[in-house]
Amino acid sequence: xxxxxxxxxxxxxxxxxxxxxxxxxxxxxxxxxxxxxxxxxxxxxxxxxxxxxxxxxxxxxxxxxxxxxxxxxxxxxxxxxxxxxxxxxxxxxxxxxxxxxxxxxxxxxxxxxxxxxxxxxxxxxxxxxxxxxxxxxxxxxxxxxxxxxxxxxxxxxxxxxxxxxxxxxxxxxxxxxxxxxxxxxxxxxxxxxxxxxxxxxxxxxxxxxxxxxxxxxxxxxxxxxxxxxxxxxxxxxxxxxxxxxxxxxxxxxxxxxxxxxxxxxxxxxxxxxxxxxxxxxxxxxxxxxxxxxxxxxxxxxxxxxxxxxxxxxxxxxxxxxxxxxxxxxxxxxxxxxxxxxxxxxxxxxxxxxxxxxxxxxxxxxxxxxxxxxxxxx
Amino acid sequence: xxxxxxxxxxxxxxxxxxxxxxxxxxxxxxxxxxxxxxxxxxxxxxxxxxxxxxxxxxxxxxxxxxxxxxxxxxxxxxxxxxxxxxxxxxxxxxxxxxxxxxxxxxxxxxxxxxxxxxxxxxxxxxxxxxxxxxxxxxxxxxxxxxxxxxxxxxxxxxxxxxxxxxxxxxxxxxxxxxxxxxxxxxxxxxxxxxxxxxxxxxxxxxxxxxxxxxxxxxxxxxxxxxxxxxxxxxxxxxxxxxxxxxxxxxxxxxxxxxxxxxxxxxxxxxxxx
Numbered sequence: 001x002x003x004x005x006x007x008x009x010x011x012x013x014x015x016x017x018x019x020x021x022x023x024x025x026x027x028x029x030x031x032x033x034x035x036x037x038x039x040x041x042x043x044x045x046x047x048x049x050x051x052x053x054x055x056x057x058x059x060x061x062x063x064x065x066x067x068x069x070x071x072x073x074x075x076x077x078x079x080x081x082x083x084x085x086x087x088x089x090x091x092x093x094x095x096x097x098x099x100x101x102x103x104x105x106x107x108x109x110x111x112x113x114x115x116x117x118x119x120x121x122x123x124x125x126x127x128x129x130x131x132x133x134x135x136x137x138x139x140x141x142x143x144x145x146x147x148x149x150x151x152x153x154x155x156x157x158x159x160x161x162x163x164x165x166x167x168x169x170x171x172x173x174x175x176x177x178x179x180x181x182x183x184x185x186x187x188x189x190x191x192x193x194x195x196x197x198x199x200x201x202x203x204x205x206x207x208x209x210x211x212x213x214x215x216x217x218x219x220x221x222x223x224x225x226x227x228x229x230x231x232x233x234x235x236x237x238x239x240x241x242x243x244x245x246x247x248x249x250x251x252x253x254x255x256x257x258x259x260x261x262x263x264x265x266x267x268x269x270x271x272x273x274x275x276x277x278x279x280x281x282x283x284x285x286x287x288x289x290x291x292x293x294x295x296x297x298x299x300x301x302x303x304x305x306x307x308x309x310x311x312x313x314x315x316x317x318x319x320x321x322x323x324x325x326x327x328x329x330x331x332x333x334x335x336x337x338x339x340x341x342x343x344x345x346x347x348x349x350x351x352x353x354x355x356x357x358x359x360x361x362x363x364x365x366x367x368x369x370x371x372x373x374x375x376x377x
Numbered sequence: 378x379x380x381x382x383x384x385x386x387x388x389x390x391x392x393x394x395x396x397x398x399x400x401x402x403x404x405x406x407x408x409x410x411x412x413x414x415x416x417x418x419x420x421x422x423x424x425x426x427x428x429x430x431x432x433x434x435x436x437x438x439x440x441x442x443x444x445x446x447x448x449x450x451x452x453x454x455x456x457x458x459x460x461x462x463x464x465x466x467x468x469x470x471x472x473x474x475x476x477x478x479x480x481x482x483x484x485x486x487x488x489x490x491x492x493x494x495x496x497x498x499x500x501x502x503x504x505x506x507x508x509x510x511x512x513x514x515x516x517x518x519x520x521x522x523x524x525x526x527x528x529x530x531x532x533x534x535x536x537x538x539x540x541x542x543x544x545x546x547x548x549x550x551x552x553x554x555x556x557x558x559x560x561x562x563x564x565x566x567x568x569x570x571x572x573x574x575x576x577x578x579x580x581x582x583x584x585x586x587x588x589x590x591x592x593x594x595x596x597x598x599x600x601x602x603x604x605x606x607x608x609x610x611x612x613x614x615x616x617x618x619x620x621x622x623x624x625x626x627x628x629x630x631x632x633x634x635x636x637x638x639x640x641x642x643x644x645x646x647x648x649x650x
Contacts, residue, residue, distance in 0.1 A: 072460060221421060
């Protein structure tokens with residue numbers, strides 16, 4: 001039997017990916033250029049008995065998602081730059097209270113209202129540093145419509161596996177581009193269920209570290225009763241200011257992601273084996289980069305591409321190793337130099353990092369990248 | 378025989394954080410009695426709050442409790458209620474949390490008429506942060522940020538709820554302790570968004586700045602200003618000056634409840650599939 005195929009936008013693929021992952025709740029607020037996600041969810045969720053709610057604002061949408069997740073639903077919200085800024089406090093709440101959920105953020109021009117219909121890649125730092133306090137961060141950056149579908153599933157899987165909010169951030173080009181998508185059959189892509197408690201209700205503690213860095217999460221209304229707070233908490237969920245407990249809990253929350261980077265970090269290496277110039281790219285920019293690398297090869301330049309699929313945690317060790325092999329790194333990105341800072345950090349001065357930064361709402365074209373590749377000596 | 382409050386108190390979590398003379402404990406006892414009257418199952422009851430003194434209440438109650446972020450109790454609770462409409466969802470918080478930073482969520486929950494009960498302890502002040510004025514602080518009163526008297530007009534919280542579309546609105550006071558549980562029981566039984574405002578006192582950060590010499594004086598004020606709705610019907614406008622109506626201020630059962638309406642959306646979507 002042939003698989004179901006569709007010609008759809010990245011935003012639509014994101015919504016269908018969420019449904020494949022078992023999402024049963026969507027809370028959102030209209031914002032360009034992400035609205036198609038909400039629209040598809042409003043159509044599809046009630047068909048399966050799921051719940052869609054359009055909230056009164058971005059903050060309310062994030063809160064509803066966290067509440068629904070705590071009540072046992074796999075929950076999604078979709079937004080874009082200004083909305084992501086508004087959601088930040090509650091993303092931090094999700095991190096400290098350890099409530100899984102997925103935030104689908106379409107990157108548009110910023111700051112503030114910026115360029116609502118123009119593409120950018122300027123939210124990648126916001127994904128890690130937007131909310132205050134130390135916290136884990138997982139952020140995926142798909143580069144095609146098919147990949148958006150698949151990476152939303154992975155976002156849900158990671159959020160459940162590590163019990164933390166996960167962001168997926170297509171840039172506006174990916175979100176609104178139409179491409180052929182081949183839908184996998186049910187079961188073809190792994191869907192990770194929530195780790196539920198096995199202990200009797202009276203013994204349950206929501207942050208019981210005897211189960212490891214990611215303790216099982218019970219749902220409200222499932223027979224378990226417990227306390228959840230945004231304050232620094234003890235294993236039983238109640239607030240504490242005891243220095244040793246706060247220190248240990250904060251470290252555990254970050255460690256559950258940072259100690260598992262090999263499980264989380266994904267990337268694509270393209271023609272890098274003998275490369276002397278590495279273009280590091282992500283999202284739609286990587287499509288121009290691939291084209292530029294191909295042209296460079298035709299012209300006898302040994303260029304290759306390292307495509308970042310998981311922006312956070314950042315592929316530190318891969319970039320460090322890459323910097324040890326090539327003569328220079330080229331980073332095209334639709335911001336004024338965000339990923340480039342991370343590359344410089346990881347490259348540790350081994351090679352120059354040459355940036356191509358555009359914030360004018362236009363995509364970075366292959367010619368620009370090719371020109372920069374040729375600057376590497 | 379004394380009422381057994383222990384049934385819904387979390388073992389080992391008392392004493393509470395509230396100051397001597399604060400009315401929040403009176404409200405908590407009222408809530409516990411209401412839960413007892415309705416025999417609410419702890420595992421099937423979510424008690425949700427925001428941030429502030431009043432919002433610490435859920436920590437002491439033995440059920441599914443969620444202490445959210447400042448002003449966000451309502452949308453968190455909305456997510457819970459949507460995901461599990463069969464749960465009893467009760468919210469508690471203060472006037473600043475509910476009507477300032479959480480004001481937008483508050484009016485929209487009223488508008489949706491989602492089946493939850495919101496108990497707002499209105500002590501006219503931001504207590505936990507040290508006594509800054511709230512949207513409910515009377516004009517002219519002193520707060521730590523209105524040293525020359527409050528220039529802001531205040532909200533009438535109950536009117537706000539009615540205007541926004543809540544279908545059950547009641548008001549009590551911390552002085553009229555025996556009425557609190559009755560109002561909460563009726564609110565929880567009501568199918569729709571119900572608001573119970575409890576006029577409360579904060580001797581520590583409000584009373585001492587506004588020339589209340591004692592908690593007793595603050596409580597007496599609550600006693601004096603409160604006029605039951607029925608009694609008010611027989612009073613003149615002159616007699617009602619400076620008074621506050623108490624009891625069930627508004628109730629209607631025509632407006633559809635939100636989760637029931639969404640269940641119909643599901644039916645329609647499934648039929649259209």
